[in-house]
Amino acid sequence: MQHQIEFFYFIGSTYSYLSVMRAQALAAKEGVALVWRPFSVRTLMREQNNVPFATKPVKMKYMWRDLERRAARFGVPFDGIPPYPIDPNETANHVATLAAREGWCPEFTQAAYRAWFLGKQDPGTEASLRETLGSIGQDAQACLLRAGEEATKQEYLARTDRARQLGLFGSPTFVVGEEIFWGDDRLEDALAWCRAQ
Amino acid sequence: MQHQIEFFYFIGSTYSYLSVMRAQALAAKEGVALVWRPFSVRTLMREQNNVPFATKPVKMKYMWRDLERRAARFGVPFDGIPPYPIDPNETANHVATLAAREGWCPEFTQAAYRAWFLGKQDPGTEASLRETLGSIGQDAQACLLRAGEEATKQEYLARTDRARQLGLFGSPTFVVGEEIFWGDDRLEDALAWCRAQ
Numbered sequence: 001m002q003h004q005i006e007f008f009y010f011i012g013s014t015y016s017y018l019s020v021m022r023a024q025a026l027a028a029k030e031g032v033a034l035v036w037r038p039f040s041v042r043t044l045m046r047e048q049n050n051v052p053f054a055t056k057p058v059k060m061k062y063m064w065r066d067l068e069r070r071a072a073r074f075g076v077p078f079d080g081i082p083p084y085p086i087d088p089n090e091t092a093n094h095v096a097t098l099a100a101r102e103g104w105c106p107e108f109t110q111a112a113y114r115a116w117f118l119g120k121q122d123p124g125t126e127a128s129l130r131e132t133l134g135s136i137g138q139d140a141q142a143c144l145l146r147a148g149e150e151a152t153k154q155e156y157l158a159r160t161d162r163a164r165q166l167g168l169f170g171s172p173t174f175v176v177g178e179e180i181f182w183g184d185d186r187l188e189d190a191l192a193w194c195r196a197q
Numbered sequence: 198m199q200h201q202i203e204f205f206y207f208i209g210s211t212y213s214y215l216s217v218m219r220a221q222a223l224a225a226k227e228g229v230a231l232v233w234r235p236f237s238v239r240t241l242m243r244e245q246n247n248v249p250f251a252t253k254p255v256k257m258k259y260m261w262r263d264l265e266r267r268a269a270r271f272g273v274p275f276d277g278i279p280p281y282p283i284d285p286n287e288t289a290n291h292v293a294t295l296a297a298r299e300g301w302c303p304e305f306t307q308a309a310y311r312a313w314f315l316g317k318q319d320p321g322t323e324a325s326l327r328e329t330l331g332s333i334g335q336d337a338q339a340c341l342l343r344a345g346e347e348a349t350k351q352e353y354l355a356r357t358d359r360a361r362q363l364g365l366f367g368s369p370t371f372v373v374g375e376e377i378f379w380g381d382d383r384l385e386d387a388l389a390w391c392r393a394q
Contacts, residue, residue: 048253056245058366062379069386169255182259185382189266 002197004033005190006175008163010041011092011112011123012085013171014053014067018184020113021076023172024106026187032194036105038096040160041171048169054085070184082117087124090156095129095147097156107136199394201230202387203372205360207238208289208309208320209282210368211250211264215381217310218273220369221303223384229391233302235293237357238368245366251282267381279314284321287353292326292344294353304333 007023009016027034045051053060064081071078087093092112099108111132112123121128126144133140146152163173166180174181174190176197181190204220206213224231242248250257261278268275284290289309296302308329309320318325323341330337343349360370363377371378371387373394378387 048255050253050256056247056366058245058364059247061364062366062377065377066379066383073386167255167259169253169259180259180262182263183382185380186263189270 001031002176002194003031004035004176005194006035006037008037008039008041008168008171008173008175009109010039010171011096011109011116012087012090013041014063014084015184016172017113017117018067018070018074018076019172019187020109022074023174023184023187027191030191030194032191034106036096036100036109037159037163037175038093038100038105038109038156039163039168039171040090040093040156041163041168042090043160044164044169047164050169052170077114077118079118080120082120083122086116086122089124091126091147092124092129094152094156095133095143097152097159098143098147101152101155104136104138108132108138111136198228199373199391200228201232201373202391203232203234205234205236205238205365205368205370205372206306207236207368208293208306208313209284209287210238211260211281212381213369214310214314215264215267215271215273216369216384217306219271220371220381220384224388227388227391229388231303233293233297233306234356234360234372235290235297235302235306235353236360236365236368237287237290237353238360238365239287240357241361241366244361247366249367274311274315276315277317279317280319283313283319286321288323288344289321289326291349291353292330292340294356295340295344295349298349298352301333301335305329305335308333 005027024034053063068078096105096109099105115121115128115132116123129144130140133143166175168180170182172184174187176190176193179193202224206216221231250260265275293302293306296305312318312325312329313320326341327337330340363372365377367379369381371384373387373390376390
């Protein structure tokens with residue numbers, strides 16, 4: 001059996017909210033380690049001319065309804081449509097990259113998504129990040145500095161390049177070896193793939 | 198409990214293959230009637246500037262792999278990538294519209310998809326349609342004539358307009374009352390929604 005799923009995600013992806021809130025516990029139940037990989041799906045989507053919602057109001061309306069239904073089904077809190085899109089500079093993802101390096105990525109990402117979906121804030125603003133970092137016991141000032149360093153941005157770019165090499169095009173994507181599973185609705189499939197290896 | 202799901206689909210949609218082959222039996226097991234609704238998703242997607250695969254090779258490559266995996270999971274035959282796209286004039290969908298009116302839509306659609314996915318033919322060519330119609334015991338000549346009549350095309354347009362009013366943007370879409378579920382991977386959710394009503 002495969003014991004690891006790489007969880008590629010982007011803070012700014014709406015459907016990723018469901019995975020961010022439910023994937024860790026589900027994987028743990030199965031004895032599978034979830035390795036959190038923040039990456040710039042926005043960069044890949046621009047390269048691929050893949051605009052999911054901004055120019056597609058019918059599809060976007062559906063997305064919010066589908067997300068609401070699935071959140072209810074999984075017991076993930078949902079309280080109406082949050083701001084969208086958010087974080088044009090991808091700052092929250094730079095912080096997530098730092099967090100992944102230092103071992104506090106899940107709690108940071110979950111707190112950032114709560115600020116976004118429940119607090120109805122853009123989770124990438126400095127004010128929101130200070131609040132989020134403080135709430136998980138991190139030194140906000142120090143983290144923001146380290147997240148803004150060239151080394152962190154390079155790490156983020158490198159991970160994005162790996163995603164590009166793996167054939168990713170969306171968030172969330174679960175990677176098991178070379179097999180990729182796109183969408184929160186393929187989480188169970190990815191876990192089943194692990195069991196079958 | 199709701200006893201009916203409207204199954205909006207378009208012969209030419211790749212993922213719809215899975216639903217075409219598995220949805221009827223699954224719904225029947227639950228005592229839910231599947232009402233087959235062929236519609237011009239291509240028209241709606243063009244209106245909405247929604248190009249899923251033609252200009253997105255990375256996403257398209259993933260789609261074929263995802264379809265192959267899910268086909269294996271559901272016991273739906275898959276034997277390599279079929280021709281794509283197909284049927285520029287939507288002739289197969291005109292025949293499906295006639296078939297829906299006359300009560301033989303499921304068997305026609307399933308036979309057309311087998312010709313496409315397993316026979317590796319464009320299922321909308323006259324030769325393919327003759328073979329498909331013959332294989333299900335229909336008078337091919339008569340059907341092709343009736344399918345080409347203005348009344349059939351108008352019916353197809355009217356159904357497409359209903360899909361537009363319901364907020365559809367893709368195929369397959371399962372409609373339960375006013376609730377829409379997009380994707381073969383929402384079939385079980387649509388059935389669960391029926392049970393809950």
